[in-house]
Amino acid sequence: MTTTEHPWEPPLAGTEAEQLVGALERLRTTFRWKADDLDAAGLQARIGASSLTLGGLLKHLAMNEDYMFVTKLTGARLGEPWDAAGWDRSDDDWEFTSAADDTPDRLYAFFDDAVERSRARLSAALQDGGLDMLVFAASDSDGQHASLRRLVCDLIEEYGRHTGHADLLREAVDGRTGEDPPAGWRPKSGHYRL
Numbered sequence: 001m002t003t004t005e006h007p008w009e010p011p012l013a014g015t016e017a018e019q020l021v022g023a024l025e026r027l028r029t030t031f032r033w034k035a036d037d038l039d040a041a042g043l044q045a046r047i048g049a050s051s052l053t054l055g056g057l058l059k060h061l062a063m064n065e066d067y068m069f070v071t072k073l074t075g076a077r078l079g080e081p082w083d084a085a086g087w088d089r090s091d092d093d094w095e096f097t098s099a100a101d102d103t104p105d106r107l108y109a110f111f112d113d114a115v116e117r118s119r120a121r122l123s124a125a126l127q128d129g130g131l132d133m134l135v136f137a138a139s140d141s142d143g144q145h146a147s148l149r150r151l152v153c154d155l156i157e158e159y160g161r162h163t164g165h166a167d168l169l170r171e172a173v174d175g176r177t178g179e180d181p182p183a184g185w186r187p188k189s190g191h192y193r194l
Contacts, residue, residue: 005183007194017126020152026180027159028115029194031061033181034166035111037188038173043104047172054169056096057162058107062114063087063095068155069121072146075137081110108190116193122152 008029010022035043035054043055063082070076078087088094099107125133131149138146170176186194 006180008181016149017131020131020149020156021122021126024152024156024159027156027163029192030180031057031159031163031166032111032115032187032192033185034163034170034176036190036192038104040104042173043107044100045169045173047168051096052165052169053096053099054166054173055099055102055104055107057166057169058111059095059099059102061159061162062110064155064158065114065118068151069118069125072138072151073121073125073135073148081113085110104189108192112190112192122148 008026010026011018014022035058038054040055043058044053046053063078066078066082071078086098088098091097102110125148129148131147131152133148134145135148135151136145138151167177
């Protein structure tokens with residue numbers, strides 16, 4: 001059902017790789033829509049006792065994009081832009097807490113750039129070995145290696161969890177609700193490509 005009005009929709013009947021990548025793209029875009037076009041106050045808004053913010057989620061998901069398709073896929077360390085951003089490897093919540101110090105433009109750039117890098121890396125990996133390709137940088141305690149399929153599914157799960165958080169946070173900021181972006185939606189902030 002991919003159309004110019006809903007380019008984030010996965011195909012109605014595609015290959016397994018097309019369906020998985022399509023599901024990931026729909027979640028990426030829905031999350032990005034939930035976080036779009038906010039100022040610093042909107043990106044730092046919290047609800048209840050939670051310390052989660054949309055800005056923290058943008059940075060966290062950006063880092064997860066790179067972690068999945070750099071560190072887990074290739075075994076390389078994260079590197080840039082995370083080193084220049086002051087990534088504190090000893091702080092498991094660094095991306096969440098440090099986001100309060102970032103401008104909206106920087107947070108959108110972290111996310112949009114990471115998605116672009118991940119799209120390119122995932123596309124190349126699918127061409128090189130497909131979903132069954134074993135990823136030697138991710139294995140269990142018995143030495144069994146994950147497949148590329150597992151990495152894609154893990155990132156879909158990460159987006160599913162945090163897109164639900166984004167639903168609540170965005171509604172609290174300005175009342176925006178909805179399951180998917182409206183037909184024809186294009187981001188107003190950053191440079192996210194549909």
